Amino acid sequence: MDDRPTPHLIELFDNQVDRFPDETALIVDGARISYRELRDRARTLAAQLVGAGVNPGDTVACRMAGRADTLAAALAALAAGAAYAAMDPAMPEYRIGQMLANLQPAVILADGESTTSGAATVVNPPAPGAEPATEWPDGWRQVDGDSTFHIVYTSGTTGTSRGVLIPHRAVINRLQWMWETYPFQSGDTAVWHKSAALVASPWEMFGALLQGVPTLAVEHETVLDPQALWRTLTEVGATHFLAAPALLAGLAEEAAADPARPCRLRFLSTSAESISPELVHTLHARFPRAVVVNMYGLSECASNVTVYDTAALAPSASKVPIGRPISGCSVLVVDGRLRPVPIGVEGEMLVSGACLATGYLGEDELTAKRFITVDPGDGQTVRMYRTGDRARLLPSGALEYAGRTDDQVQVRGFRVELGDVQAALELHPEVSKAVVRSVSGADGTELTAFLEGDSVDLADVRAFMQQTVPQFMLPSRYLVLQRIPLTASGKVDMAALDELESGPATADEEAHVAPRTATEEMIAGVWTKALRRESVGVHDVFFDIGGQSLMAARIMSQLRGSFGLALPIRLLFDHPTVAELAAIVDQRLHEELKSMQSGG
Structure with missing residues (x-):
């Protein structure tokens, strides 16, 4: 265990500003923001927070649309001695309302593009040209490694998100491990594309920043378009990119299609969901200079717990291990009685060390249930987190992921409790009962909703869900049943649901207009295959019939x-x-033909 004292992030940031005041800290939309400019902006915001009554130990909710403002807001909250909780701009207002009610923030930092509600004080960033503050407030000096750094929300089982309290110690441990294990080099540029609301975001926001290395902020729309992403990364000369397997796969395809572009990528990391051996080998072939690592983690452990360098993966491997614990963390694989299991035997993973969250905000009972005290066999009791993830220890010493012990699934890199989606569906007045199942497809895990009700209007249910849950929790398919099938013991008959799910996807299709032209036929054919439907009407809305952003990127590429x-x-x-x-x-085809004719 690493017993080094936890330095404060503001102190680490100041060290870099003093060393590189006029060097680039952040690249946003082609504009370069220096370390000095970023500190001025953050100090001014911090002064506003203190002036609004923020004290050490408080929480600041951040609702900023721009990347530069988001980063400055996080620094400002930390400088005031507060924790920050970033709100994803894409999150439905209903969900954000739940989070704010749970947080009870002292202040909401919001720009002109954000709407807010509740009784908290709302602070807007200073106008351009405002006189910057010249000093940090003293609040950050009054917190320690156990103080809350930020609060992230993860899917719950009752239709309400859970707030996970991540301490400074956990964030700094993750940063220091990465700096020491995979150090930056002169000329590097890292990429920040994740929402600041995610538990993995501190590495992208602060990892390079605190090492004097520029950070390229990439907007969500660019990330979803593999062609635009490849162009952006190569134009700027990005070297470090952390992404879900689907994004890395799209990047590899673009690299193969456009090999002439100079690529400087030398570090690729994935941790959101399982990566296939085939994709690992493809990444090594497309980016031969890059280290490719597979990581495992979760919100309650400040993102990453284990790491595996895929250079060690055998050509014939059927799975990619999740590796060994990072510095400051330990993993124990146990049986149902919390006893360590032998090598090769599956068990539940328990995690301990500096990475652990403090617990769940306002949920003491759940915290006590999931964060437990265990004797790992040496007579010393240790606080550990019950991950609910199963794994086996390989003879090499690496861990191999083996699934879940419950109904939690991963959808596009997000952990989702099926009960959370079911509870949201049952909030709709026409739905008397809902069951949600997951299925793995070419585009990853998708959700199917089985609805029971006398007069369910699917269009209304879809619209309701879009306003209630984030996009990754939206079912791709809805089936309306007169009754949810039950077994003789009164439980949901999962086998019967499997039969219904494997049938044609027509139960949720309303009257539609068939394709009328060759172009419509071509587009509808691509959609039909991607959405696993028998047919698609020309007026069906892509996102209403199961479409999602990563699928959209694949479709448009095709x-x-x-x-x-x-x-x-x-x-x-x-x-x-x-x-x-x-x-x-x-x-566009007509315009291109016309251009060719005029040119000829």
Whole structure:
């Protein structure tokens, strides 16, 4: 265990500002923000927070749309001695309302693009050109490693998000481990693309920043478009990129399609969900200079707990291990009675060390149930977190992930409790009972909702869910049943649901218009295959019939190849029906033909 004292992030940041005041700290939309400019902005915000009554130990909710303002807001809250809780701009207002009610923040930091509610004081960032503060407040000197750094929300089982309290100690341990194990080099540029609301975001926000290395902020829309992402990373010369396997796969495809672009990527990391051996080998082939690591973690352990360097993966491997614990962390694999199991035997993973969260905000009973005291066999009791994840210890000493002990699933890198989605569905007045199942497909894990009700309007249910839960929790498919099938003992008959799910996806289809032109036929065919449907109407809205952002990126990539046109992913968001998208494609094909004729 690492017993070093926990330095405060503001102190670490100041060290870099003093060393590199005029060097680039952050790149946003082509603009470069220096260390000095970022500190001025953060200090001014910190002074506003203190002036609004923020004290050490308080919580500041951050609702900033811009990356630079988000980073300055986090620094400002930490400088005031407070914890910050970032609100993802894409999160439905209903969900944000739940979070704010749980947080009871002293202040909400919000820009002009954010709406707020509740009784908390709202502070807006200073206007451009405002006189910057010249000093930090003293609040940050009054906190220690056990004080809360930030609060992140994860899926619960009752329809309400859980707030996880992440201490300074856990964040700094993760940063120091990475700096020492995979140190930055002169000329590096790291990428920040994750929402600041996610537990993994501190590494992207602060990892390079606190080492004098520029951070490239990439907006969500660019990340979803593999072609635009590849172009952005290569133009800036990015070296470090952490992403879910699906994003890395898209990047590898673009690298293969456009090999002439100079690529400086030398560190790739994934941890959101399982990565296949095939993708690992592809990444090594496409990016031969890069270290590719597979990591395992979860919110209650400040993101990452174990790491595996995939250079050691055998060509014939059927699984990619999750590796060994990082510095300051330990993992124990146990049986149902919390006794260590032998090598090769599956058991539940328990995690201990500097990475552990303090617990769940306002949920003492759940905290006591999940964060337990265990004797690992040496007579010393240790505080450990019950992950609910199963694993086995391999003879090599690495861990191999083996699934869950409960109904939690991973959807596009997010851990989702199926009960959370079910509870949200049952809030709809027309739904008397809901059951949600998960299925693995080409685009990852998807959710199917089985609904019981006398007169369920699926269009209304879809709209309701879009306003209630984040996009990654939206079912891809809805099936309305007269009754949810039950076994003789009164439990949900999962086998019967499996039979219904494997049937044609027509139960939630309303009257639709079939494709009328060759272009519509082409687009509808791609959609039908991706969405696993028998048919798609030309007026069906992509995101209403199970479409999601990563699937959209794959579809638009396929359509670019089919039509030979530059079709950015934004087109599908702006024109989300077959008819609308086909009209755009036909127009561009006509313009290209006209251009060729005039040129000839």
